[in-house]
Amino acid sequence: MAFAVGVSVGRAGEPSAIAVLDVVPTRREEAYIVTVINTDHLLDEPYDVRRSRTVDGAPCSFAVRHLERFTAGASYSAMAKKTADIVRRLQGQDVITVLDVTGVGRPVLALFSRHGLEPIPVTVMAGGRPILAHGEATIPKGDLISLLQIALHDGRLKISSGLPDAATLRAELVNFRPTTTGPIDTEAWRDGAHDDLVFAVAVAAFITEGLYSLTPPAPTVEFVDEYGW
Numbered sequence: 001m002a003f004a005v006g007v008s009v010g011r012a013g014e015p016s017a018i019a020v021l022d023v024v025p026t027r028r029e030e031a032y033i034v035t036v037i038n039t040d041h042l043l044d045e046p047y048d049v050r051r052s053r054t055v056d057g058a059p060c061s062f063a064v065r066h067l068e069r070f071t072a073g074a075s076y077s078a079m080a081k082k083t084a085d086i087v088r089r090l091q092g093q094d095v096i097t098v099l100d101v102t103g104v105g106r107p108v109l110a111l112f113s114r115h116g117l118e119p120i121p122v123t124v125m126a127g128g129r130p131i132l133a134h135g136e137a138t139i140p141k142g143d144l145i146s147l148l149q150i151a152l153h154d155g156r157l158k159i160s161s162g163l164p165d166a167a168t169l170r171a172e173l174v175n176f177r178p179t180t181t182g183p184i185d186t187e188a189w190r191d192g193a194h195d196d197l198v199f200a201v202a203v204a205a206f207i208t209e210g211l212y213s214l215t216p217p218a219p220t221v222e223f224v225d226e227y228g229w
Helices: 076-089 106-113 141-153 166-175 195-212
Strands: 002-008 016-038 047-070 094-100 120-125 131-133 136-140 157-159 221-224
Touching (some): 002 076, 002 195, 016 195, 047 076, 047 141, 047 166, 047 195, 094 106, 120 195, 141 157, 141 166, 141 195, 157 166, 166 195
Parallel strands (some): 002 094, 016 221, 047 157, 094 120
Antiparallel strands (some): 016 047, 131 136
16 A cells, blocks of 8 residues: 655645545556576576566556645645654555645755655646656646546545545546646646645646556566576
8 A cells, every 4th residue: 555645835825735645556467478597507598488477557546535725824834844744644654745846846845855755846837748857747737637537537536525625626626627828837837726635636646656657677587597496
């Protein structure tokens, strides 16, 4: 089991939000061919053997376990502390922390680092293609929301009805219509009154799904001694 903690940090005068997602990847059996080389008899011809392995990958299923909003004007230090408290409570689990820095820029990362966090910073763009490199990401707004809408439609996104903003989040996802104003324009980053909730969930889900899609390649060579050990 893994958890993703998403934080969407608003600009001055905008609300912010934290979301915690329970992430379950798709588990599947994968067949592959490996070339076997006998290290005690290197003159023997290598031979191919069919193997199989169990891998975890995309698409993932998500369950929103926690939603929390910060009113406009809340301090970024308070958000960082609260995020760190949540991550500590998940100690012993695999946890990914993702930070939407679109409105405030990368300097806010320093506040989260002081609380022992190493979040993946995400900048939301109006267009282009997703890029994850050097520990940070830029993601088109439409791609972010589409992932959640598809997961919701397919039953892979569950939002606990007991959460205070569950109904609002579900309604925002169902009715969301992305606006495109240019490939590098972030002014239209947030359009609705509750987009902080949407983006907190979206950045966490998108990055987690992307990481699970990077399945390590199967081995191509296997070395054994003459007894096959």
